[in-house]
Amino acid sequence: MCGIVGYIGDREARPILMDGLKRLEYRGYDSAGIAIIHKGRISITKQVGKIAALEEDLNGTHLPGTLGIAHTRWATHGEPNQTNAHPHTDGTGNIVLVHNGIIENYNALRKILGEKGHTFRTETDTETIAHLIEEFYRNGTTFEEAFRMALSEVDGTYGIALITKYEPDKIFCARKGSPLVVGIGEGENFIGSDASAIIAHTRNVFYLEDGEIAVISKDGFVTKTIENELVQKKIEKISFDLERIEKAGYPHFMLKEIYEQPHTVADAMRGRLIEEEGVAKLGGLTPILHNVLRSRKIFITACGTSYHAGLVGEYMLEQYCRVPVEVEYASEFRYRDPIIEDDNLVVVITQSGETADTLAALREAKRKGATVMGLVNVVGSTIARETHGGTYIHAGPEIGVASTKAFTSQVAALTLLTLMIARTKSMSAEDGRKIVKEMKDLPVKVEQALKTADLVQAIAEEFRDKRNFLYLGRGYNYPVALEGALKLKEISYIHAEGYPAAEMKHGPIALIDDDMPVVVIATQDSTYEKIVSNIEEVKARRGRVIAVVSEGDDKLDRLVDYTIPIPMTLDLLQPIISIIPLQLLAYHIAVMRGCDVDQPRNLAKSVTVE
Ligand code: F6R
Secondary structure, three states: OOEEEEEEOOOOHHHHHHHHHHHHHHHOOOEEEEEEEEOOEEEEEEEEOOHHHHHHHHOOOOOOOOEEEEEEEOOOOOOOOOOOOOOEEOOOOOEEEEEEOOEOOHHHHHHHHHHOOOOOOOOOOHHHHHHHHHHHHHOOOOHHHHHHHHHHHOOEOEEEEEEEOOOOOOEEEEEEEOOOEEEEOOOOEEEEOOHHHOOOOOOEEEEOOOOEEEEEOOOOEEEEEOOOOEOOOOOEEOOOOHHHHOOOOOOOHHHHHHHOHHHHHHHHHOOOEEOOOOEEOOHHHHHHHHHHHHOOEEEEEEOHHHHHHHHHHHHHHHHHHOOOEEEEEHHHHOOOOOOOOOOEEEEEEEOOOOOHHHHHHHHHHHHOOOEEEEEEOOOOOHHHHHOOEEEEOOOOOOOOOOOOHHHHHHHHHHHHHHHHHHHOOOOOHHHHHHHHHHHHHHHHHHHHHHOOHHHHHHHHHHHOOOOEEEEEEOHHHHHHHHHHHHHHHHHHOOEEEEEEHHHHHHOHHHHOOOOOEEEEEEOOOOOHHHHHHHHHHHHHOOOEEEEEEEOOOOOOOOOOOEEEEEOOOOHHHHHHHHHHHHHHHHHHHHHHOOOOOOOOOOOOOOOOOO
C-alpha cells in the first residue's frame, strides 16, 4: 500500500527521500511524488509508475532544501495518473500533504467545501484534507489548530505528513489507522510509514498511536492528541539490521526470503521448546495463559497467506487439543456478527500487523469479550500492540510482496501453540516429545527441500506458458494447495486454483485436459492412498501431473509427469516442507514470464485499506 517518508534536518532532503521511497517500493504502488520546501517555496514533482520514472523526471532538476515529504501511492480513489499522485495541495498551494488510508466522508466534505468556493483538481479523497485545513486556517486559527480541527472532521483512516509555507520549519504528522513511525536523529528527524524507510539513518523511533499528531522540527518534536492533550512518547530501538531489508546478492527479495526459511523456521521455535517435557513455552501469552488454555472454542482470523496458515492451525488444534476451531477471512469475520462467547479465544494471524481487515476483526472480537491473541511478524505493529497477548513469529522483515517465510513461521508458531495447549489436555509427554523432536529437525528438512530448486526450475520451464493451473492437496496439505495456487497467481498472473483433492470431481474435473497442469501434494501421510486415487482420476483425463512426493516414494513415478521429492515429517509439520517447492515453482515461472516478482501488479505488501 501507499508509503510515506519525510525528512527535516540540515542535509539535502532529496536523496534521503528518494532512498526512503525505494525502500518502500516493496509495499506496492503505482505512482510516486516528492515535495521539498526551500526558502519559503514548495516544489512538487510527481510521476506515474515506478520510482525510476520519478527519478528520471527529477534528472537535471535542482531541488534544494532540507525539509520534505514523499509518497508512493497505491490508487484507491481515482486512477493512477500524475494528477492523482501525492503530494496534494490546498487551493493556495501553501499546504502540501501526503496521505495513506481512506477518507470515507470525502464526498460530503467536498460538497461542503465546494459551497465555500474550493475547487478540486484531483479525484482523490486526500485533496479534501488539504482544503479542509485551508478552510480552518483561513478562519484565523493557528496552523496546528487548523490541522487538528480538520482531522476531527474526517472519517476514515489516515497516516499523514504535511509541510506548509505557514510554518516552513516543521513537518506535521497524524495517524488514525495507518501507521507512522518517527525516527529521531541528531539535529534531524525522519518520518516513515514503516521503519524500513528510515532505518538507514536512525534506529531510535517512536510510533504514533491512533488519534495522535506530531509536530516535528529538526531539533525536536511535540506529540499531542487531536483533542490537544500533550502525549509523552517512549523512544524505542529498532532491532533489525539494514542487511535484513537488502537483497544480499539474490536477484529478488522473494528468492532471498524463500532461502531464509531454514533460519526463520528455527527462529520461530528458538527458546520455546522444552524437549524433556515435550512442551512449548510462549512467553507472550503469559498474561492470558489461563484463558488460552481453558478456551472452549478458538476462532482464527486472517487474510491471504496468513489465512492459509490459519487453516493448517485449525487442523492441528482440533486434532491435538480437541477444541472446536473456526477459521475465517478477517473481512468476513468483522462484518457478519459471529457468535463469540467470553470463553472463546480469537487468534489473529498477520505478517505485517497492519492489515485493515484483520485489525478490524481483532477489535470486533475484543468488543465481543473474547480473549484475543496475535501471531504477528512485525514487532510493534498495530495488531501486535492491540491484542491481549501474543507470539511474534520472528521471521524478520518480509519485503517480497508474495509472502513466503511468514507462512512457514506462522505454521511453526501454530504448532507451538498446539503443543502448549495439547499438553495441558490429553497429549502425553511422549507424544509431545515426538513432535518437539520433529520440530527441531525442520530447519534441516527445509534446507533439503530447497535443494529441489534445479528440478523445479526445469519444470517451470516446461509449464511457464500455461494459462491455468490446478493445485490439489488433502488434509494438512490442502491449505498448502491453496497457498501454492495463491503464490502462482499473484506473481505470474496465471490463473490458478487450489482445491481439496477429492472436491475436484464435484466440478473442477471438467477443466482437466492435456493442457492443464495439476500440481498435487501427495506426501505419504494419512491421506496418501486417497490422493493417489485422485491423481489417477486426473491422469484418466490426460491432465499433466506434477506431484510433490515424499523422498523415497517411487510409486508415483509411473503415474505422473514429474515428481518433486521432499523430506517427510509428521503430518502437522508437513506444510512447512511441502510449500517450499511450490514457492520456488511460482517464483521461477514468474521470472521466466518476465514478471516483476517483488512488485507484482496491483498488489500491496501491507493492505491497510479494507
Ligand atoms: C500473499 C500475501 C497476502 C497477505 C495478506 C495478509 O502472498 O502476501 O495474501 O498474506 O495480505 O497480510 P498480513 O499477513 O500482513 O496480514
